[in-house]
Amino acid sequence: MKLNLIITQLRTFCPSFDAGAPALPRVAGAADFKMVPETVALEVPCAFVIPLEDSPEPSKSGNAVHQNMIESFAVVVALDNTSDERGQASATTLHDLRAELWAALLGWKPEADYDGISYEGGSLLQLDRKRMWYRFEFGAPMEIGPSDGWEEGMLAALPKLQTVHINVDVIEPIAQPLPGPDGRIEFQVRATNLNP
16 A cells, blocks of 8 residues: 555644644654654654555455455554653543544545555554654555456457357267267357457
């Protein structure tokens, strides 16, 4: 999933993160949380959209690509924790931030291939005298289909079917003492220009 779509959604619909202040963005993306606390200095509260794992199910078909998958991502929020080292004040703010995230994301379809986003849970990542870092996890169900795989492109590259020639060896030939099929062709059918 494209992180920039989620970032734009949060900037637009979460008042705590940038709504009405696009010149001072407080929502960004990152590939991994490990580097974020040390390298990024956004005004708090702020959020980082981070991709998580994909969870594909086994294929539903033996001869084509048909898999359901949930593509997960996290919204990691940073809150000011200077007023209360225990984190009680910051934890109280989490409830309101979660409500904003739900209002912005739940049921939203980031692209046509996805079903509506659902909530998958949350957990504390880090707490110190300055910041509380909390992760909210979301998932977007989608289906991996034939157009996503190799086979559909390969089949599209094949030449169009132009001619069919059918030899018919009937099971019960007329005026024959032995039952068929006997290896003799009783009649033929030929069709041409099938894809003009």
